[in-house]
Amino acid sequence: xxxxxxxxxxxxxxxxxxxxxxxxxxxxxxxxxxxxxxxxxxxxxxxxxxxxxxxxxxxxxxxxxxxxxxxxxxxxxxxxxxxxxxxxxxxxxxxxxxxxxxxxxxxxxxxxxxxxxxxxxxxxxxxxxxxxxxxxxxxxxxxxxxxxxxxxxxxxxxxxxxxxxxxxxxxxxxxxxxxxxxxxxxxxxxxxxxxxxxxxxxxxxxxxxxxxxxxxxxxxxxxxxxxxxxxxxxxxxxxxxxxxxxxxxxxxxxxxxxxxxxxxxxxxxxxxxxxxxxxxxxxx
Amino acid sequence: xxxxxxxxxxxxxxxxxxxxxxxxxxxxxxxxxxxxxxxxxxxxxxxxxxxxxxxxxxxxxxxxxxxxxxxxxxxxxxxxxxxxxxxxxxxxxxxxxxxxxxxxxxxxxxxxxxxxxxxxxxxxxxxxxxxxxxxxxxx
Numbered sequence: 001x002x003x004x005x006x007x008x009x010x011x012x013x014x015x016x017x018x019x020x021x022x023x024x025x026x027x028x029x030x031x032x033x034x035x036x037x038x039x040x041x042x043x044x045x046x047x048x049x050x051x052x053x054x055x056x057x058x059x060x061x062x063x064x065x066x067x068x069x070x071x072x073x074x075x076x077x078x079x080x081x082x083x084x085x086x087x088x089x090x091x092x093x094x095x096x097x098x099x100x101x102x103x104x105x106x107x108x109x110x111x112x113x114x115x116x117x118x119x120x121x122x123x124x125x126x127x128x129x130x131x132x133x134x135x136x137x138x139x140x141x142x143x144x145x146x147x148x149x150x151x152x153x154x155x156x157x158x159x160x161x162x163x164x165x166x167x168x169x170x171x172x173x174x175x176x177x178x179x180x181x182x183x184x185x186x187x188x189x190x191x192x193x194x195x196x197x198x199x200x201x202x203x204x205x206x207x208x209x210x211x212x213x214x215x216x217x218x219x220x221x222x223x224x225x226x227x228x229x230x231x232x233x234x235x236x237x238x239x240x241x242x243x244x245x246x247x248x249x250x251x252x253x254x255x256x257x258x259x260x261x262x263x264x265x266x267x268x269x270x271x272x273x274x275x276x277x278x279x280x281x282x283x284x
Numbered sequence: 285x286x287x288x289x290x291x292x293x294x295x296x297x298x299x300x301x302x303x304x305x306x307x308x309x310x311x312x313x314x315x316x317x318x319x320x321x322x323x324x325x326x327x328x329x330x331x332x333x334x335x336x337x338x339x340x341x342x343x344x345x346x347x348x349x350x351x352x353x354x355x356x357x358x359x360x361x362x363x364x365x366x367x368x369x370x371x372x373x374x375x376x377x378x379x380x381x382x383x384x385x386x387x388x389x390x391x392x393x394x395x396x397x398x399x400x401x402x403x404x405x406x407x408x409x410x411x412x413x414x415x416x417x418x419x420x421x422x423x
Contacts, residue, residue, distance in 0.1 A: 042344070046337060057330045064334070067341055074348050078355055085358050088365040103380045110386035151368035159361045162354035169351035172289075177344045180296050184333050184340070187300055191307050191329055195322075198314035 019093035019152070021261040022248065025268045026090035029241040032275040034083035038174065038234040039075045041227050043068045045181045049188040075173065082166060085159060086241070092152050093255070104137045153252040160249045167242040174235050182228050186221060193217035230278055237274035240267050289346040296339035303332035384411040 046068060050061045108129070111117050117129040193213045200209035244267040251260045287295070310317065310325045317325070384407075391407035394400075 049333070049337070053330055054326075057327065060331070060334050061337070064337055064341055067345075071341070071344050071348060075344075078348075078351055081355050081358050081362070085362050085365075088362050088369070091369055092365060103383065106380060106383040107386070110383040110390070113387055113390050147368070151365065155361055155365045155368075158364075159358055162357035162361075165354040166351055166358060169347050169354070173344055173347050176293055177340050177347070180293065180300075180340050181337065184296075184300055184336055187304050187307070188330070188333055190304075191326070194307065194311045195314075195326070198311040202315045 019149075019255055021264040021268070022152070022255050023090045023093035025244050025248075025264045025271070026086045026093060028268050028271050028275070029237075029244065030083040030086035030090060032237045032271050032278070033086060033241060034079055035234060035237075035275075035278050036076060036079075037278060038178075038230055039072055039079065041231070042075065042173075042178055042181065043072050045178075045185045045227070049185045052188040052192050075170070078166060078170060082163070082170075082241075085163065089152070089155060092148060092155065101137075104133055107136065108133045149255070152255065156245075156249050156252045160245075163245055164242060167238050167245075171235055171238050171242075174231050174238070178231050179228065182224055182231075186224055189220045189224070190217060193220070233274045233277035237271055237278070240270045240274065243267060244271070287342070289343040289350075292339045292343040292346070296336045296343070299332050299336040299339065303329045303336065306332070380414060381411075384414050387411070 043065065046061065046065055050058055050065065053061070111129050111133070117126055119125075193216055197210045197213040197217075200206070200213060244264060247260060247263055247267070248255065251257055254260070306325055307329045310322055310329070314322070388404070388407050388411050391404050395403040
């Protein structure tokens with residue numbers, strides 16, 4: 001009777017918490033945060049700006065390009081740390097309670113081989129031994145699951161502030177500095193084509209070179225617009241990832257709450273949309 | 285005292301605007317300017333854009349410096365979380381070793397009962413191999 005009560009209690013307690021929505025959010029966010037394409041423009045845009053300069057002016061930008069290449073490596077590393085953290089969080093939250101059936105079978109076999117199970121008075125009955133093995137297995141699962149939840153909570157609370165700070169730092173660089181660099185590229189591009197247009201107009205070439213210069217400038221500006229859209233999509237993803245992480249921290253003690261699951265599903269969809277936008281804008 | 289990142293950004297913006305204004309002047313007065321004057325203005329525009337870019341580079345450098353400490357904290361947390369993931373795996377290992385120890389106990393019991401110590405050898409060897417294998421995997 002006692003054995004049955006104990007077994008029931010362990011079975012009830014072993015209803016492992018489902019953190020699938022946490023895992024999914026973390027993994028989708030990891031893939032999106034690690035986008036090289038958005039960072040590539042930090043150096044790429046300056047390289048394009050360099051091509052717009054006359055040969056004798058290009059050397060002026062070399063030192064700046066070298067410094068930016070180093071900074072770009074650090075930006076990529078920062079993105080990578082975010083992605084790695086989100087991946088680990090996703091792994092911890094995944095339904096990764098280990099399958100221990102083979103180990104339990106071997107435990108059961110060892111008990112029999114060692115002659116601890118049998119019919120004599122000094123031995124355990126077969127049913128008792130089976131129940132003992134089952135309880136050992138359930139306890140192992142429960143302990144692992146509790147330990148997993150405690151680990152996730154500890155991780156979320158430890159990383160809360162630095163994670164938000166890194167997200168804010170990356171956001172700042174993308175929103176302010178990369179955007180400003182694209183404005184510089186816009187100005188450098190306009191300078192070249194507008195000079196062509198002005199020269200054509202002065203030479204009374206109103207229908208030839210002048211409109212062609214305008215059209216080519218428009219095309220170049222559209223390319224810059226597309227790169228700016230990619231930055232916007234990445235900033236959107238960073239904001240959503242930050243928002244989702246803050247929700248996780250706020251609900252660290254109740255990660256399987258229905259409200260949180262619903263919020264995370266919505267946020268995951270938004271991160272996926274940003275991911276698809278970035279991908280689409282890279283391939284266009 | 286050095287410039288703050290926001291001051292760098294503001295300077296980058298203002299310098300770019302001056303460059304664009306110089307350019308606008310050049311295009312609007314193209315016919316009135318000599319080729320040499322146009323070249324001088326164009327050189328100034330390019331130089332101003334370079335200076336604006338330098339301010340952007342400096343702002344990014346300062347932001348990266350600010351992020352360094354936080355990145356280190358996140359990296360440390362990742363290491364701890366990886367250890368936690370390994371602990372979950374270790375539960376499996378503990379059960380496997382327990383089963384091996386029980387088997388060894390049975391072999392010792394049988395060896396004493398039959399006065400045949402050779403019965404212990406194979407079980408002990410397989411337990412040693414199991415522990416070695418799990419130790420190698422957990423590294």
